[in-house]
Amino acid sequence: VDPVFTRPLTAMTHDSAPDQLQWTAEALEAFECIKRELRSSPALGLPDYRLPFSLFVHENKGVASGVLTQPFQGRNRPVAYYSLQLDTTVLGNVGCLRAVAAAALLLEKAQETVLGHELT
CATH class of the missing domain: 3.10.20.370 (Ubiquitin-like (UB roll))
Known part of the structure; x- marks a missing residue:
């Protein structure tokens, strides 16, 4: 997952691990984005070393x-x-x-x- 999307979540826990998180709209959007990314399949191919990269x-x-x-x-x-x-x-x-x-x-x-x- 792209760090641009995770920044709001990192900011919530950067200094400490609070008992309860203060969710902002930006953090909630980042969390939903991560969930979508984890559910999708990236369909990566295996490297074929006979072909150029x-x-x-x-x-x-x-x-x-x-x-x-x-x-x-x-x-x-x-x-x-x-x-x-x-x-x-x-x-x-x-x-x-x-x-x-x-x-x-x-x-x-x-x-x-x-x-x-x-x-x-």
């Missing part, structure tokens, strides 16, 4: 999101999803540099799956 990256609100794909029946089939919080030093940069940092971060993470094979 492509990594699509997006940065929004300090979160690097990406999908690693491979060609399958004329389209890009997801093999892995990534969502990582950018470092606080990166957050002070302009948008284009945050995007480059997001790409570098997810490229490093994708290497666990790609294992040195072709990646665009």
